[in-house]
Amino acid sequence: MSTKLLGVIDATTFHKSLKDLIGHRTLAALPFGGRYRLIDFVLSNMVNTGITSVGVFSKYNYRSLMDHLGSGKNWDLNRKKDGLFFFPAPIFDVPVEQIGAFHHFGYHMNYFKRSMQEHVVVANCYSVFNMDFNDVLERHIQNGCDITELTKDGTSLEIYLLKRELLIELIETKDETGYTCIKDVIEDDNHNFISCSYQYHDFFVKIDSVESFYQTSMDLLQPDVWRQLFRKKQPIFTKVKDEPPTHYGKDAIIKNSLIANGCIIEGHVENSIISRGVKISKGSIIKNCIVMQKTHIGENCYLDSVIMDKDVKIEDSVEIIPIRPGRPTVIKKGVIQGALMNT
Incomplete structure (x- = not known):
């Protein structure tokens, strides 16, 4: 047929x-x-x-x-x-x-x-x-x-x-x-x-x-x-990329999240989706976020309900929280978000 x-x-x-x-x-x-x-x-x-x-x-x-x-x-x-x-x-x-x-x-x-x-x-x-x-x-x-x-x-x-x-x-x-x-x-x-x-x-x-x-x-x-x-008999195919397994630091905490390969996770990740090659530094807390490929999150950050496009850099001690419930903050591709630009 x-x-x-x-x-x-x-x-x-x-x-x-x-x-x-x-x-x-x-x-x-x-x-x-x-x-x-x-x-x-x-x-x-x-x-x-x-x-x-x-x-x-x-x-x-x-x-x-x-x-x-x-x-x-x-x-x-x-x-x-x-x-x-x-x-x-x-x-x-x-x-x-x-x-x-x-x-x-x-x-x-x-x-x-x-x-x-x-x-x-x-x-x-x-x-x-x-x-x-x-x-x-x-x-x-x-x-x-x-x-x-x-x-x-x-x-x-x-x-x-x-x-x-x-x-x-x-x-x-x-x-x-x-x-x-x-x-x-x-x-x-x-x-x-x-x-x-x-x-x-x-x-x-x-x-x-x-x-x-x-x-x-x-x-x-x-x-x-x-x-x-995502069914075994009807899989969803995508472009295959050869990357190493994700490395989890000794103090990393992961709760109810999807983590792709090639990441370095040293902080706290909860209810979030993390794409390939992302680095989350120690002391940082990521909740209800979507983090796209090769984004780098610095130390001691607090991010809640944020969509980070590819190649975003979040510097140390940045805090971003939702202005309105249910409406995420979007950070465009390649943007550097510093402590002086907190939302």
Whole structure:
């Protein structure tokens, strides 16, 4: 069944509410869970479904995304036939916020016309979930649907399944029909297609704000959420990096946290997510924080509810606490936070 599916990931979205974290990277490449990027979830879902051809359509600041994906080897997509394809948008591309913009797909029509798969699954790049698209395809075929939209609790998940030939037709006729994306077709009461809905019931979150990014990251510390996302039979793949195990100092204290490899932990870490290569010096207390790759936290600091992007340096004796409950402080990539700049 899965050999009938072509995978398309729309990575063109830019959420202004996340600008402090994606000003230098595309949303698809936003680090998540200590060692993953957001695109890893939908891409792994496609691979676990058995999809062997995936096109990634990107637009903004996609250098880090290209570096992360590489040849697709970590997802078993470095193939002689099919595999991973990367399609950046032209510089003069017209801004469209909806997933699956036909004008963007139209620049790369050869990809769709040369593909041999009968159906296409078109998905956004910023959702955290774990599912098998074969179930959607089976229901789609059984019900004779033209377009199937995935939903949860009445809300669109911005994931669609349709025939490849129909997608090509919609792209080629966009100027006559006025449809700019798949959502336009579904919301048009006068369309002549059979539109279906597939109800998804497991864990699913769209990362579209700092608050949703922070809360979903903290949810990973709950065992039931972790088990729903990271399954033995449906693993989430990511770029492999060869780094040494994390070193814990004799006075280090770790409580309910995720710690990636390559770190040096000498302080107190609680309810936090620590990425690769982070150093937390002695006497420092880190609570309810997200610390991204290669950040260095000095001695005797107290940090609560802080999101630290890559390569941040926190000097000694810095204290940062939340101004408002539930709203984390974001420190941008490469910033040096000194004692005289305490929040």
